[in-house]
Amino acid sequence: MRNSPFLPNRPLKVAVLGSSGAVGSELLKILEERDFPISELVLLSSQRSEGKIVKWKGEEIITKKASKEEFLNVDLVLASAGGSISKQWLSTVKDQNAVLIDNSSAFRLENDVPLVVPEVNACEALKHNGVIANPNCTTILLTLVLAPLNKISPIKRVIVSTYQSVSGAGQLAMEELQFLTKKYLQGDPKESEVLPYSLAFNLFLHNSPMLSNNYCEEEMKMTNETRKILNITDLKLSSTCVRVPVLRAHSESVNVEFDDVIKPSYAINQLKKAKGLEIIEDYEKNRFPMPNDVMGRDNIAVGRIRTDISNSNGLELWLCGDQIRKGAALNAVQIAELLIAKK
Amino acid sequence: MRNSPFLPNRPLKVAVLGSSGAVGSELLKILEERDFPISELVLLSSQRSEGKIVKWKGEEIITKKASKEEFLNVDLVLASAGGSISKQWLSTVKDQNAVLIDNSSAFRLENDVPLVVPEVNACEALKHNGVIANPNCTTILLTLVLAPLNKISPIKRVIVSTYQSVSGAGQLAMEELQFLTKKYLQGDPKESEVLPYSLAFNLFLHNSPMLSNNYCEEEMKMTNETRKILNITDLKLSSTCVRVPVLRAHSESVNVEFDDVIKPSYAINQLKKAKGLEIIEDYEKNRFPMPNDVMGRDNIAVGRIRTDISNSNGLELWLCGDQIRKGAALNAVQIAELLIAKK
Incomplete structure (x- = not known):
């Protein structure tokens, strides 16, 4: 069980699950644009996109196939790979005491999962138990x-x-x-x-x-x-x-x-x-x-x-x-920002 | 004043006003497809399209600029050239005891002008005083x-x-x-x-x-x-x-x-x-x-x-x-067909 809904007050290890899709690519762009505090960025994708090299903040990052090891010590997972993939990795993410912000519909209507549009119901985000759902675009x-x-x-x-x-x-x-x-x-x-x-x-x-x-x-x-x-x-x-x-x-x-x-x-x-x-x-x-x-x-x-x-x-x-932006990737990053305690 | 709402029971002199537009072209196609009873087809257009040669039922018809002479002895005018053009020629059409079926919005809401979708309110068509309006496509x-x-x-x-x-x-x-x-x-x-x-x-x-x-x-x-x-x-x-x-x-x-x-x-x-x-x-x-x-x-x-x-x-x-078809040209020709007394 988490003690605090907030993310640790230091640069974070962030995993993007489904990084090669339309929303995944936009997530990377927005994390860079908004200078989200990241110490290590892990790009996880399906076997099809494994090995793909992505430039991010001047660095080259190799896309990896999702595995338990890749999630080790992760703080935040931004997922946009479909509901079954999110469900598959949920317990692994929770084991790391990390937060999953999920773009799929898998958890959206669950009672203990906040469904958040930051401009509308930001306060809900802090009620999470390790998962926050990003609503459907429309x-x-x-x-x-x-x-x-x-x-x-x-x-x-x-x-x-x-x-x-x-x-x-x-x-x-x-x-x-x-x-x-x-x-x-x-x-x-x-x-x-x-x-x-x-x-x-x-x-x-x-x-x-x-x-x-x-x-x-x-x-x-x-x-x-x-x-x-x-x-x-x-x-x-x-x-x-x-x-x-x-x-x-x-x-x-x-x-x-x-x-x-x-x-x-x-x-x-x-x-x-x-x-x-x-x-x-x-x-x-x-x-x-x-x-x-x-x-x-x-x-x-x-x-x-x-x-x-x-x-x-x-x-x-x-x-x-x-x-892709406010309808998906931007909203997910804005939710993550709600979990960074203001100094 | 007309004695009967019906068109004469013989092949008709038909004028298409605005024959070179999208709806005008479709009108010609539909008149041919449905074998509408025509003795003479007059194509009238703006100066820009004057002289344009159009094939219709194997014949070549020269597009003419609208003038009083061209409407002489006309029985039916199918107009799709905009409201101002329809208004401009209305008295000329009426002088010939002809019927104007108008695709513009000029007359649609006038009390003595039927607004007709043949499948819906065919009986209204016979109440005309020389003009029947074709409704807007939507x-x-x-x-x-x-x-x-x-x-x-x-x-x-x-x-x-x-x-x-x-x-x-x-x-x-x-x-x-x-x-x-x-x-x-x-x-x-x-x-x-x-x-x-x-x-x-x-x-x-x-x-x-x-x-x-x-x-x-x-x-x-x-x-x-x-x-x-x-x-x-x-x-x-x-x-x-x-x-x-x-x-x-x-x-x-x-x-x-x-x-x-x-x-x-x-x-x-x-x-x-x-x-x-x-x-x-x-x-x-x-x-x-x-x-x-x-x-x-x-x-x-x-x-x-x-x-x-x-x-x-x-x-x-x-x-x-x-x-272009049911939203305009076909509906206009179907209205004209309502005015042909069944034998």
Whole structure:
């Protein structure tokens, strides 16, 4: 059992599990950018990427296959290799008294595992027992916007349609979209191999497994994770998740119903004060958030905040955020930063 | 004043106004495919396309600049050249006792102008006074699905997010999407000139003019036109219209609230019986409508019809339809067919 939720107050031994994927690569970039206190960085991957050399802070680091030995004396593990891999190494990580910040859905809904968006529920992070879960990308973006609004008036119901980039399906899917689009433009269309259907000038409903209520896993993640993060256990939330031919930023069309009438101007003021957000909203120039605005950036963008004409207690709004960055890697590193006691 | 709403019972002189655009070209194709009774086909366009030679049923037809003379003895005008052009020629068309079927928004909400989706409100077409309006593309697709459901239980509220292809912005926009995508893939990204922003692996909120309620014209068309077509004057409908990098098929994520609980299986049975629709819904194979399914086809596709988990009186559903075809040209020709008295 840990004595303190905090990480040791010294440079840390950090392992990145799944370091060769789209999110893994971004984790390394963000750890460097934010000068995270690291004494030793261990890159762990599947057998396929073993031996891959990665440059980090001027050093060359060799990617290794995960093994018990590699986790010895580790302080922090940032995992983005899928739920089964995280589960496989959990006891090893706990044996080292280390903290696992996990990007998979494996632990997100477990009672003793905090599910954290630092701008929204930072205090939850300190309640961990060795594991903190990083929410699903679409949920992170959505809760960043819903949390400040929920302080104005309790949210009763949310209806979301997503426009999800291909990065959420991984590096190979990003490459496939570009390849299939190129072939299409050359008049030589090809079938997809990574994704179930070609996304070249096409789109499809999210292909995660279907559940008994005919929502897919991705959609129910949004419902269940948003409830946990906002701490509204009975929140009504229905979503339709769609994969679109965009490379790495997700967008969401969001209809929110509140207990009371909220003026859009008041909502915008609250969102302006919130961290991690920026407003892009110029009605005269017809200028609102686009994936291209947020690609490679930390902030998510929100705009088109208007009173729902079908419900005076409702707001319609639109948001975009970088899926790999705030939707995954950045949020994980920000969680780790919460565990570094302020001096 | 016309004596009869029907067109004369003989091969007709038909003028296509705006024949060189994306919808105009499709109109010619559909008139040929459906063997519409034509004695003389006149192609009218802007000065830019004057003199363009078009093959139709094996003949070569020269595109002419619109003038009073060209409309002489015309029976039917299919217009897709924008509202101002339609308004400009309306009295000329009426002087010939001809019928104008107009694809612009100029007359859609006028009291004495029927707004028609033949599968939904065919009887309205016969109430015309020389002009029948073809609804906006997104409205045609939506009402095709809402009308059969509204017969089961009255619809109270609809929330829509669209995924609109670039064809709705015209032929040049379609070419620009392909050009900008090609340049992006070559590592040489370019600025857009036709559309306000590049759609290459990007998307943006519909750029039609903003109204005082902070909805855009495209969104309010959906509200107002759906009310008129379904004849539900107080229908609550809120939409968010989004342009996505898809070439010619629109998709819509639709949340519908009814007076009563409707079982999805019952809704699907009603939709199966409806004309102009097909169901694509295989939960085991995770197979639902995609733009690629409907491109170049008459039917629109609907699927993922499920009980809204946020409202037991609600259904969530997803639809795709070819914007140029059923969303515009096909619907216009089908309206014209309603005016041909059955022998």
